[in-house]
Amino acid sequence: MAKVIGLTGDEAVAYAVKQCDVDVIAAYPITPQTVIVETLGEFVANGELDAEMVHVESEHSALSVVTAAALTGARVFTATCSQGLALMFEILYITSGVRAPVVMAVANRALSAPINIHADHSDSMGARDSGWIQLYAENVQEVYDMIFMAYKIAENRDVLLPTMVCLDGFTLTHTLERVEMLDDEVAKKYLPPKPTYPYPISAEKPATYGSLALPDYYFEFKMQQQDAMNKAKEVIPKAMEEFSKVSGREYDQFKAYAIEDADVITVALGSTGGTMRSVARELRKQGYKVGSLTLRVYRPFPAEALMEALSGAKVILAMDRTLSFGAIGGPLFEDLRTLFYDAEKRPLIADIVYGLGGRDLTPAEAKAIFKYGLEIAKSGRIPELVKYVGVRE
Amino acid sequence: MAWPWWTRSSNCLTTSSGCGIERGQICSSNASIWPRDALDKARDRRGAPVTGYTRISDEPIEIHSGIYNPDIVVVIDPTVIGVSPVTQGLKEGGIVIVNSVETPQTVAEKLGKGNFKVYTVDATKIALEVFGRPFFNTPMLGALARVTKIVSLNSIEEAIRERFKGDIAEKNITAVRKAYEEVKGL
Amino acid sequence: MSKLLGWRKIPIGTIILEAGSTFEVRTGDWRTFKPVIDHNKCTRCGLCYYYCPDGSITLEVKDGKIVKVDIDYYHCKGCAICEGICPVKAITMVEEVK
Numbered sequence: 018m019a020k021v022i023g024l025t026g027d028e029a030v031a032y033a034v035k036q037c038d039v040d041v042i043a044a045y046p047i048t049p050q051t052v053i054v055e056t057l058g059e060f061v062a063n064g065e066l067d068a069e070m071v072h073v074e075s076e077h078s079a080l081s082v083v084t085a086a087a088l089t090g091a092r093v094f095t096a097t098c099s100q101g102l103a104l105m106f107e108i109l110y111i112t113s114g115v116r117a118p119v120v121m122a123v124a125n126r127a128l129s130a131p132i133n134i135h136a137d138h139s140d141s142m143g144a145r146d147s148g149w150i151q152l153y154a155e156n157v158q159e160v161y162d163m164i165f166m167a168y169k170i171a172e173n174r175d176v177l178l179p180t181m182v183c184l185d186g187f188t189l190t191h192t193l194e195r196v197e198m199l200d201d202e203v204a205k206k207y208l209p210p211k212p213t214y215p216y217p218i219s220a221e222k223p224a225t226y227g228s229l230a231l232p233d234y235y236f237e238f239k240m241q242q243q244d245a246m247n248k249a250k251e252v253i254p255k256a257m258e259e260f261s262k263v264s265g266r267e268y269d270q271f272k273a274y275a276i277e278d279a280d281v282i283t284v285a286l287g288s289t290g291g292t293m294r295s296v297a298r299e300l301r302k303q304g305y306k307v308g309s310l311t312l313r314v315y316r317p318f319p320a321e322a323l324m325e326a327l328s329g330a331k332v333i334l335a336m337d338r339t340l341s342f343g344a345i346g347g348p349l350f351e352d353l354r355t356l357f358y359d360a361e362k363r364p365l366i367a368d369i370v371y372g373l374g375g376r377d378l379t380p381a382e383a384k385a386i387f388k389y390g391l392e393i394a395k396s397g398r399i400p401e402l403v404k405y406v407g408v409r410e
Numbered sequence: 411m412a413w414p415w416w417t418r419s420s421n422c423l424t425t426s427s428g429c430g431i432e433r434g435q436i437c438s439s440n441a442s443i444w445p446r447d448a449l450d451k452a453r454d455r456r457g458a459p460v461t462g463y464t465r466i467s468d469e470p471i472e473i474h475s476g477i478y479n480p481d482i483v484v485v486i487d488p489t490v491i492g493v494s495p496v497t498q499g500l501k502e503g504g505i506v507i508v509n510s511v512e513t514p515q516t517v518a519e520k521l522g523k524g525n526f527k528v529y530t531v532d533a534t535k536i537a538l539e540v541f542g543r544p545f546f547n548t549p550m551l552g553a554l555a556r557v558t559k560i561v562s563l564n565s566i567e568e569a570i571r572e573r574f575k576g577d578i579a580e581k582n583i584t585a586v587r588k589a590y591e592e593v594k595g596l
Numbered sequence: 597m598s599k600l601l602g603w604r605k606i607p608i609g610t611i612i613l614e615a616g617s618t619f620e621v622r623t624g625d626w627r628t629f630k631p632v633i634d635h636n637k638c639t640r641c642g643l644c645y646y647y648c649p650d651g652s653i654t655l656e657v658k659d660g661k662i663v664k665v666d667i668d669y670y671h672c673k674g675c676a677i678c679e680g681i682c683p684v685k686a687i688t689m690v691e692e693v694k
Contacts, residue, residue, distance in 0.1 A: 238609070241609070
């Protein structure tokens with residue numbers, strides 16, 4: 018009988034990581050991820066988790082430690098966000114380049130300046146080109162479940178790419194929600210066997226890791242990473258399907274509500290997806306043909322699956338909780354527009370930029386967003402390509 | 411089926427607070443109660459005014475936004491009155507439960523005009539008597555249980571026993587019971 | 597000139613599975629000057645070995661004592677640190693004749 022408990026997002030990460038039997042943890046505290054590492058520290062201290070906790074002096078070191086540890090075949094974990102993720106930026110590319118199956122929780126927080134500790138996707142969005150798989154959780158149950166799936170995906174021999182599980186700062190990290198936990202045995206069976214990496218560093222089998230590649234070979238290594246990302250597009254749905262079977266909770270690359278006959282569909286990442294779905298339900302009761310989609314996998318971008326899901330709509334509203342300064346629109350908007358550029362059935366796509374620095378998106382604003390979409394659907398024109406919701410002029 | 415519900419009085423983000431319940435831990439073997447308990451305007455330090463929100467429902471809660479029209483407001487630290495807009499958005503006929511030495515009438519005057527009912531309990535005194543430390547959360551839970559009947563005293567006690575052990579658990583239960591008895595304004 | 601391999605043929609993640617592969621790269625042809633040890637002057641103190649940034653000095657050790665010091669010309673890049681550090685000036689940099 019599965020245990021049901023109230024957990025905050027941070028605690029959920031820690032409990033899941035404990036059940037994944039990690040071997041090495043190295044993390045530097047940063048609000049709102051601190052509780053993850055504190056809780057894991059408690060588990061290690063009281064013997065519930067047999068892991069090496071390395072107390073590092075910065076996030077840069079944290080990722081360096083776990084990357085190297087992962088190459089020994091150990092299961093590793095780290096967590097950070099915002100300035101911390103920015104600080105480990107150079108190592109992000111290295112971790113992906115050496116194909117270390119590191120799993121990292123990113124407690125999505127706004128980047129300074131100005132200093133802000135609240136939910137915002139600019140930190141993980143800044144890392145979208147780094148060769149990390151990116152998963153975004155909508156609620157605490159998903160946070161918990163995605164940690165298991167992250168290890169399953171990252172350690173798959175066709176993938177071997179580091180994976181980040183993103184959870185909104187405070188909105189999920191410090192929000193207590195009902196979580197149904199996996200039994201330890203079930204988790205153990207689901208997870209792949211160790212070693213996590215196919216050529217573990219060992220004194221018996223010495224090898225060179227992280228070598229130099231001049232212009233005559235660098236490009237080829239990058240193609241390997243791209244190939245791994247493409248293979249991940251197959252591996253991820255399979256990992257999710259298997260998880261659905263063992264947990265009894267349905268998982269797919271996105272969670273869609275009422276999209277089959279919707280005129281307007283919003284596509285969001287993270288907790289806002291829940292708010293949009295809740296409001297969509299209300300509007301459906303009033304007869305409006307709206308739908309919502311919460312995208313769980315952002316990298317690799319599930320192009321084919323999204324094309325299938327969204328092409329029937331008249332209007333797609335991409336919801337970006339980040340600003341790509343100087344670009345035509347936010348990252349999700351640009352990805353969706355590129356997706357549909359050559360398509361036969363091309364919905365009108367507009368961008369909604371919201372929630373920066375933890376600015377709350379209220380159900381009333383969500384309703385206005387759907388109404389905006391319906392307006393576009395009716396007129397066939399987009400009055401404002403990028404609409405900034407919730408900001409004061 | 412019972413669903414115990416209590417506040418974790420350790421590792422709060424703040425000792426001053428505004429509206430809502432700061433932290434709640436809800437555990438149910440039949441898993442039919444969905445809580446969402448969140449923190450707004452959080453700070454990295456103790457002592458800052460903080461607003462916490464709690465939604466309770468029989469259905470899964472999908473909204474991840476703040477609460478702007480609460481039914482109930484619990485003020486755990488009375489110094490926020492006059493500093494934070496405690497009753498802003500409170501529904502008509504709503505309830506305000508305040509940790510205060512003063513009477514409900516005096517506090518109601520401080521809170522200003524509005525269609526709401528005020529209850530007070532001196533949680534500070536109870537906390538200092540029982541714990542010797544200013545942990546006001548659990549006594550306020552007792553008051554909440556008495557005024558609103560959202561949760562029964564039994565459920566709270568069960569939850570406390572599950573979350574805390576030994577002496578700490580008993581002290582929390584004593585504090586909860588005292589507040590339950592001493593609520594004014596009923 | 598070996599044919600360059602495509603990305604499907606190379607090991608993943610920049611790993612080189614053959615251990616000690618760097619040893620096989622001849623870096624000794626970068627020199628202009630090469631160090632020559634006068635073994636009569638050499639006191640076998642080993643300082644050149646410790647200071648050589650490239651590990652291109654080899655020691656022959658018997659019973660815990662150094663009995664001979666030699667230059668590994670396959671790898672030595674001719675930086676002359678050994679000449680500078682030798683306390684008895686037993687090492688001289690000599691122009692490389694190719």
